Amino acid sequence: MNGVTSSILCAVTILLHLADGDIYLHNPRGSNNRLDESSRARANGNNIFDSQNNERGGYNVGSLFYYQGSTLSVEWTNQHSCHDTNNHCELVLQYMCHDNIRDGVSTQTIPTNPALCANYNCDLDRKYRMHEDSSHYFQCLYRQRNKGIFTADQNMNNRERARNTRQNPAGTRRGYECPEERDYYPYWHPSPWVDIAVMTNDVSRCHYYRNESQNVKSKWDCVFPKAVMDKFKVNRVNVQLPNNEEDCKKFELPAKIKSDIRKPQWVEFPAHGVAAPDCRETDFTRDNHLGNGIGGYPNMFNWTIPNNVEHENCILRIRYNISTSDYDGWTANSSFNANPRRRNDGAKVPLADRFGFESEEIAKERGYIFKNNPVVNVFDGLDLDLRLAVNTAQFGRTFQDRSHTFAIRKRPDWLQGQTVHNLNVRGKRGNIVQVYPAVEYDFVPNDLEVAVGDYVHMQWTGSNTNPRNNDGQGLAGTDRNNLILLTAQKFAEGSGTADYRGAKHGHYGTNYPMRAENSTFLGLSQEDALTLAFLDPGQFRGEVSELDDAGTYFNLSPRKTTSAGTYQYMCTRNNNFSNRDQKGRVVVNASPFKREAIGQMGGEVALDNGAARMSVEENTFSSLKNVRLEKWSVSEGEAAMSRVNRALGAGDDYASDFVVLQPENLIEEGDDDKFFTLRIQLSDDSDDVDVYYAPSDFSAWSKADAHVGGGVATVRAQHGGVYVARSKSNVGMIVGVVIACVVVVVIVSGAVFYFRRNPTKWQAVKTNCRNAERSMKNKV
Ligand SMILES: *[C@@H]1O[C@H](CO)[C@@H](O)[C@H](O)[C@H]1NC(C)=O
Ligand SMILES: *[C@@H]1O[C@H](CO)[C@@H](O)[C@H](O)[C@H]1NC(C)=O
Numbered sequence: 001m002n003g004v005t006s007s008i009l010c011a012v013t014i015l016l017h018l019a020d021g022d023i024y025l026h027n028p029r030g031s032n033n034r035l036d037e038s039s040r041a042r043a044n045g046n047n048i049f050d051s052q053n054n055e056r057g058g059y060n061v062g063s064l065f066y067y068q069g070s071t072l073s074v075e076w077t078n079q080h081s082c083h084d085t086n087n088h089c090e091l092v093l094q095y096m097c098h099d100n101i102r103d104g105v106s107t108q109t110i111p112t113n114p115a116l117c118a119n120y121n122c123d124l125d126r127k128y129r130m131h132e133d134s135s136h137y138f139q140c141l142y143r144q145r146n147k148g149i150f151t152a153d154q155n156m157n158n159r160e161r162a163r164n165t166r167q168n169p170a171g172t173r174r175g176y177e178c179p180e181e182r183d184y185y186p187y188w189h190p191s192p193w194v195d196i197a198v199m200t201n202d203v204s205r206c207h208y209y210r211n212e213s214q215n216v217k218s219k220w221d222c223v224f225p226k227a228v229m230d231k232f233k234v235n236r237v238n239v240q241l242p243n244n245e246e247d248c249k250k251f252e253l254p255a256k257i258k259s260d261i262r263k264p265q266w267v268e269f270p271a272h273g274v275a276a277p278d279c280r281e282t283d284f285t286r287d288n289h290l291g292n293g294i295g296g297y298p299n300m301f302n303w304t305i306p307n308n309v310e311h312e313n314c315i316l317r318i319r320y321n322i323s324t325s326d327y328d329g330w331t332a333n334s335s336f337n338a339n340p341r342r343r344n345d346g347a348k349v350p351l352a353d354r355f356g357f358e359s360e361e362i363a364k365e366r367g368y369i370f371k372n373n374p375v376v377n378v379f380d381g382l383d384l385d386l387r388l389a390v391n392t393a394q395f396g397r398t399f400q401d402r403s404h405t406f407a408i409r410k411r412p413d414w415l416q417g418q419t420v421h422n423l424n425v426r427g428k429r430g431n432i433v434q435v436y437p438a439v440e441y442d443f444v445p446n447d448l449e450v451a452v453g454d455y456v457h458m459q460w461t462g463s464n465t466n467p468r469n470n471d472g473q474g475l476a477g478t479d480r481n482n483l484i485l486l487t488a489q490k491f492a493e494g495s496g497t498a499d500y501r502g503a504k505h506g507h508y509g510t511n512y513p514m515r516a517e518n519s520t521f522l523g524l525s526q527e528d529a530l531t532l533a534f535l536d537p538g539q540f541r542g543e544v545s546e547l548d549d550a551g552t553y554f555n556l557s558p559r560k561t562t563s564a565g566t567y568q569y570m571c572t573r574n575n576n577f578s579n580r581d582q583k584g585r586v587v588v589n590a591s592p593f594k595r596e597a598i599g600q601m602g603g604e605v606a607l608d609n610g611a612a613r614m615s616v617e618e619n620t621f622s623s624l625k626n627v628r629l630e631k632w633s634v635s636e637g638e639a640a641m642s643r644v645n646r647a648l649g650a651g652d653d654y655a656s657d658f659v660v661l662q663p664e665n666l667i668e669e670g671d672d673d674k675f676f677t678l679r680i681q682l683s684d685d686s687d688d689v690d691v692y693y694a695p696s697d698f699s700a701w702s703k704a705d706a707h708v709g710g711g712v713a714t715v716r717a718q719h720g721g722v723y724v725a726r727s728k729s730n731v732g733m734i735v736g737v738v739i740a741c742v743v744v745v746v747i748v749s750g751a752v753f754y755f756r757r758n759p760t761k762w763q764a765v766k767t768n769c770r771n772a773e774r775s776m777k778n779k780v
C-alpha cells in the first residue's frame with residue numbers, strides 16, 4: 001500500500017447526514033410542514049417548524065374536532081428506535097390553542113418583516129400558517145443563547161443568540177419557532193406549549209420534567225415592549241438581550257437606538273396552571289424500522305382531551321429526542337466544548353477510558369476524537385483508517401412533527417358524564433412506496449375496545465390533492481373513507497379463561513360486507529349504518545359507489561354502543577385485497593373496564609362510580625404495564641368459573657363484584673417485597689368479609705391480604721387476576737342456608753348456563769339467599 005493513499009475511507013453510518021424519515025404523526029395527522037401541496041415532496045420544509053424529517057412525510061390536511069374529556073389515540077412512527085439499547089430517547093407531547101393559530105393558505109414561511117404582511121401585522125395575516133407568534137420568535141432572535149450548553153465542535157463564532165444551537169448553529173428560521181426552545185426540554189424561558197406527556201428511556205428524570213414543566217412553573221424573560229423591539233430591526237443593531245435577571249437589570253439600549261424606554265424588564269410569565277405532564281417509560285421500537293411497536297401495532301399515547309380547554313384553533317406537537325451514549329447529553333456542558341480557535345481538535349469529551357487508551361493524547365493519535373467525521377485507526381500498527389459518519393450537530397438530535405389545526409369543543413348536554421372514544425382514519429392515498437413515510441389507509445385505533453354504554457365518535461378527513469398517479473380506488477388524487485360491517489368470524493369458541501371473550505379462530509367475512517338486514521354495528525341504527533356507508537347526509541345522490549361525490553370530511557357525532565360483541569369492519573372503497581387492506585375492529589365489552597399505562601412512576605386506574613381502584617406507588621413496577629381493570633357481575637364471574645369447572649369454595653356469599661386485573665404479571669421477579677393497592681367496593685358495610693384471589697384461569701383461589709372497613713376492601717396485592725369479596729360465616733345456621741342456596745343454584749346441572757342467559761333470574765335467587773342470610777342474622 002503506498003503511503004499517499006494509505007487511508008481507506010469508508011463511511012460507517014452512525015447517523016445519516018441527510019434526514020431520512022424520523023418522526024411522523026399519523027393521528028391526528030401530522031403536517032410535517034405540508035399544506036395541501038400536490039407534489040410528493042413537501043413544498044417548504046421551513047414552513048412552520050423544524051421537523052428534521054424526510055420531505056416526503058406528512059399529510060396535506062387533518063383538521064378534526066374532539067370533545068373535552070374524550071380519548072384520542074395519538075399515533076406516530078419513529079425511525080431511530082426507542083426503549084432500546086442503541087440510543088437515549090424521549091418523546092415530548094404538547095399542545096397549544098390560540099385565536100391566531102392557523103394553517104394558512106400558503107406554503108410560504110410567515111415573514112418576520114411586517115411590511116410583507118397585510119396591515120403591517122404578520123400575527124394576523126391569515127395567508128400564512130402560524131403557531132408560535134412573532135413576539136415568541138423575536139425574543140428568541142434577540143436573546144443571548146444559554147452559554148452553559150454543550151455545543152461540541154460546532155462553529156458558534158458570532159452565533160450568540162437563542163436561535164443558534166448545536167443542532168442549528170446558523171440559526172435557520174422555521175416559522176416563528178425558537179431553535180433553543182425546540183432543541184431543549186424542559187425549556188428555561190417562556191413557551192406557549194402546554195405539556196401533555198413525556199415518555200423517556202430514563203424515568204429517573206421524571207421528577208425533574210414534572211417540576212420544570214411550564215404547566216406548573218413560571219418562567220422568566222428579559223423583555224422590552226413590542227414597539228421598542230420593532231426598532232431593533234429597523235436600526236439593524238446587534239442587540240443581545242440578556243438571558244438572566246442580573247444582566248437584564250443592568251442592560252441599557254445602545255445609544256444609537258432612539259427610545260424613551262431604555263431599560264428592559266425581567267418579567268415573570270406565569271405557569272400554564274394545569275397539572276404537571278404525565279411522565280412514563282417509552283415503548284420499544286427498533287432502529288431503522290419506521291413502523292410498529294411490539295405486537296405489530298403502532299405505538300400510541302391515549303390522550304384525554306383536556307376538560308378545561310374550549311378552542312377552535314389548537315395544534316399538537318410531538319418531539320422525538322435521541323441522543324447517543326458516546327457522551328452524556330444530560331451532563332455535558334460548555335466546559336466540554338471545543339476550543340473555538342481549534343475546533344479540529346474536537347470537543348473535550350473523554351474517549352480514552354472507554355476504549356482503554358492510556359491517555360486522551362493517545363486516543364487522539366488514533367483518531368478517537370469527538371468531532372465531525374473523525375478518521376479512526378482501529379487496527380494498531382496497520383496504516384488503515386476508517387472514516388466515521390459523525391455529525392456532532394446530530395449526535396443528539398430532536399425530530400418533530402405537528403398536527404394541522406384541530407378544535408376542542410364542549411360536550412353537549414346529552415354527552416355529559418359519558419366515556420367518549422375517538423375513532424379516526426389515518427393514512428393517505430397510494431401504495432406503501434408512494435405514501436412512505438406516511439402510511440396507507442387504516443382506522444385509528446385499529447383495535448378499539450369500549451364498554452357497553454360508552455360513546456364512539458367516528459370522524460375522519462382527507463385530501464383531494466394527493467399525487468394523481470398514486471394508486472387507489474375512485475377519483476384520482478382523492479381520499480375517501482366509509483365504514484361497513486364484516487361478518488363474524490367463522491369459528492368462535494370461548495376458551496373458558498377469565499378473558500371471557502374467548503379465543504376466536506378463522507377469518508372475518510374477509511372482503512364482502514355483512515348483509516345489513518342481519519346486523520348492527522355497535523348496536524347503532526340502520527340509519528347510522530347508511531350514513532357510515534354513503535357519508536350521507538352531506539351528499540345528495542351523485543356518484544356514491546366509490547364515494548367520489550362525497551366530501552373528504554366526515555363526522556358521525558358520538559354514538560352510544562348498546563350491543564356487546566366484536567365488530568370487524570372495513571372501508572369498501574379502499575379495501576382492495578392483495579393491494580390495500582383497510583379494516584378495523586371494535587370490541588364492545590359487556591362489562592365496564594378502564595385501562596392505563598403504569599410504569600415505574602406509578603399511577604392509578606379506577607372504574608367509574610368507585611367499584612374498584614388500583615393504585616401503584618412509585619418504584620413498584622419496574623417496567624411499563626398496560627393495566628386493565630374490569631368489573632364482572634357475580635353471574636358473569638360464576639359463568640366464567642364454571643366454564644373451566646372451577647368454583648370458589650371459601651366464604652358464604654359474594655360481598656362484591658368480581659374485579660379482574662390484567663396483566664397477571666405485575667410485580668417483577670425479585671421484587672417480592674413490593675405491593676400495589678386494590679380497593680374494592682363491597683355490597684354492604686359488613687366487616688365480616690374476606691377477599692379471595694385467583695389467577696385468570698381460576699386454577700387456585702387463595703385469601704388475599706385485605707383490610708376491610710367502611711364498605712371498602714383494601715387489598716395489598718402483587719398479582720393481576722381475579723379478586724372477589726366473600727362474606728364470612730360466623731353462625732352455623734347461616735352457612736346452612738347459604739350452602740343450600742348455592743347448592744340449588746350451582747349444583748343443578750345446566751343452571752349456570754341458564755343463569756348466564758338470564759342474569760336477572762340469578763340475581764333474584766341471589767337476593768333471596770341474601771335475604772335469608774339477613775333474616776337469620778337478625779334473629780341471632
Ligand atoms: C459543567 O459540568 C461540570 C461537571 O459536570 C461542572 O463542574 C461545571 O460547573 C459545569 N460548568 C458549567 C459552565 O455549567
Ligand atoms: C434532548 O436531549 C438532550 C440531551 O441529550 C437535552 O439536553 C435536551 O434538552 C433534550 N431536548 C428535548 C426537546 O427533549
Ligand SMILES: *[C@@H]1O[C@H](CO)[C@@H](O)[C@H](O)[C@H]1NC(C)=O
Pocket residue numbers: 207208211
Ligand atoms: C421536585 O419538586 C419537589 C417539590 O418542590 C422537590 O422536593 C424535588 O426535590 C424536586 N425534584 C427534582 C428532581 O427537581
Ligand SMILES: *[C@@H]1O[C@H](CO)[C@@H](O)[C@H](O)[C@H]1NC(C)=O
Pocket residue numbers: 073300301302445447448449595596597626
Ligand atoms: C389506548 O387505547 C387503545 C384503544 O382503545 C387500546 O387498544 C390501547 O391498549 C390503549 N393503550 C393504553 C396504554 O391504554
Ligand SMILES: *[C@@H]1O[C@H](CO)[C@@H](O)[C@H](O)[C@H]1NC(C)=O
Pocket residue numbers: 471472473576579
Ligand atoms: C386494486 O388495486 C390495484 C393496484 O392499485 C389496481 O391495479 C386495481 O385496479 C384495483 N382493483 C380495482 C377493482 O379497482
Ligand SMILES: *[C@@H]1O[C@H](CO)[C@@H](O)[C@H](O)[C@H]1NC(C)=O
Pocket residue numbers: 515517518
Ligand atoms: C338474515 O336476515 C334474513 C331476512 O331478515 C333472514 O331470512 C336470515 O335467516 C338471516 N340470516 C342469518 C344468518 O341470520
